[in-house]
Amino acid sequence: MKITVLNLFILSLASFRLTRLFVYDKITEFIRAPFFDELTEENEDGEMEVYYLPKKSGVRRFLGELLSCYWCTGIWAAAIIVGLFYLYPVFSTPVILILAVAGIAAILELIVQYLLEI
Template sequence: MKITFLNLLILGLASFRLTRLIVFDKITEWIRTPFFDEIEEEDENGVIEIYYLPKKKGLKKFFGELLSCYWCTGIWASVIVVVSFYLFPFYSTPIIVILAVAGLASFFETIVQQLLEK
């Protein structure tokens, strides 16, 4: 199995974006919701902050802890991306490229936001 630098870059960006999609994005909140308890706290300024804590026991606790750790979820997202790339390249390549482009775009967006703040 030979992997080029370009393949590594594309797979890395796709894994990065898939991880962010699973752990942080609003669109996938429905996946995370069953595994977390929502805690609301009001700060001294009256602003309500919402915290998500993993469930207390069983499989929901396991998946809640997994989904609250982007390093942990990133490993599994990488496994999904790489295995699908090698086992089902015809079907997975377009999805992987889309995720990689979105991952690269998020880097550009972060840079632009940093430049606009200065």
């Protein structure tokens, strides 16, 4: 299967969105929770801040380190997206398109929020 510039763009957007889904989004917090310990500290303004630290050892530490690194998770997300695209194109194309559209929406939202702050 030949990859076009359009396919590359769509796969990139889908990978971007899947990565953010696993690393940052609240909806997947339950997936990340077993791999992190919470540390709560008070900052100089008296506000409580929560830090997530990877577990101390074993597989949970490895996965915690992976999920705390946007770049690391991005490589695996891209591998999953591209693998699904090549191995199961009929099944994966709608999922990839949904992720790509959500990725564009996320980027547009960031742009709008930036413009509203100016």
